[in-house]
Amino acid sequence: GEAVQETEKGFEHITGIDAGAGIMQATEQAIEEYGLDIELVPSSSAAMTAALGAAIENEEWIVVTGWTPHWKFAAYDLKYLDDPKGVYGEEESIHTLVRQGLEEEHPSAYQVLDNFYWTPDDMNQVMVDIAQNDMGEFEAAQKWINNNRDIVDRWIEGVEPVDGEQLELVYVTWDSEIASSHVIALVLEEIGYEVELTPVEAGVMFAGVASGEADAMVAAWLPGTHAAYYEDYRDDFVDLGPNLDGAKIGLVVPTYVDIDSIEEIRQ
Ligand code: PBE
Structure with a gap:
């Protein structure tokens, strides 16, 4: 047999x-x-x-x-x-955290980061293009922006453009955060920022925004996953609230x- x-x-x-x-x-x-x-x-x-x-x-x-x-x-x-x-x-939300003083020093970036909000399905489209369709990270992010012009226009509507001001975003190379960080970086570049995207470890990401060495992060999973990091630094950053709901x-x-x-x- x-x-x-x-x-x-x-x-x-x-x-x-x-x-x-x-x-x-x-x-x-x-x-x-x-x-x-x-x-x-x-x-x-x-x-x-x-x-x-x-x-x-x-x-x-x-x-x-x-x-x-x-x-x-x-x-x-x-x-x-x-x-x-x-x-x-x-279920969790993913929050955007920015450094103290960003609102005063870079009001346009602050406003766009505050407006940034999308759905799990949006984020998924970028992730699938990177992981399964062999697209580059910026390429996949730009494709999503092109396909969702109406959403991105709402994030930047009425925001004063800038001329090459520098911003640093920190993120961890989790697939989900690669997607969100590249999208928001390209949107900030649309309004004139020069954005540096710095991959770091999770603790360094929170510490960087809390110390003001980095300007912002879009990767705080709350209330559970990053509760310990959040509590450690809660007085030292500004929480702009969820950029995505329905994470798990x-x-x-x-x-x-x-x-x-x-x-x-x-x-
Ligand atoms: N994750 C993806 C991260 C947050 C984003 C769930 C792997 C974590 O566990 O910290």
């Missing part, structure tokens, strides 16, 4: 991302609260999705630290594991993995 290979059931570890990500802290807490006998292995946003793709190719079990918006849900059949203890929290974090597996809850995670 035919030799049928049994798919191995159980996970080697939880595939994480960069150690500074809020979802890593949440996952350490999940391991503790659910009493899981498994290790969280840090990597990066890019390495995590590479591991996910490779596992799916072979129909192997894998569990990753996942979030929405993210292109992986368009690329693969995936599901969030139930989190009955609510360790990962409810959790543990994600391919749909062929036949468990439904974090409680069922095993090696």
Whole structure:
């Protein structure tokens, strides 16, 4: 007869991302609260999705630290594991934070950053073009701007153009934040700014805006994911509120993995 290979059931570890990500802290807490006998292995946003793709190719079990918006849900059949203890929290918003004094020194940038607001579907379009359609980060951001001129026009409507003033935006190379940061950088350049986009670690991103070394960030996940960073620096930055609502974090597996809850995670 035919030799049928049994798919191995159980996970080697939880595939994480960069150690500074809020979802890593949440996952350490999940391991503790659910009493899981498994290790969280840090990597990066890019390495995590590479591991996910490779596992799916072979129909192997894998569990990753996942979030929405993210292109992986368009690329693969995936599901969030139930989190009955609510360790990962409810739906979140992504906030724009700017340094003290930005409003006075760069009122036009402040206004555009304050106006910046889009949907998970918008962000997803940029992410999919970068990850699946092989577009450059600025190219994908510009395509979204061109396709959504009416939305972008509302962000810059009535804002006084400037002449080459410099701005620095900090971000972490999470796929979602690559998308948002490149879009807002190009929009700020449209009104005359010269924007430097600086990739940093999560803690440095918050510290940079709080110290005033950087001008702004569009990547604060609240109220849960970045609560610790937010509390550490809350008196030292200006919170311009959500630029996106309906974000989420959790543990994600391919749909062929036949468990439904974090409680069922095993090696
Ligand atoms: N993320 C994407 C980040 C915030 C944005 C969910 C991976 C984090 O966990 O800190």
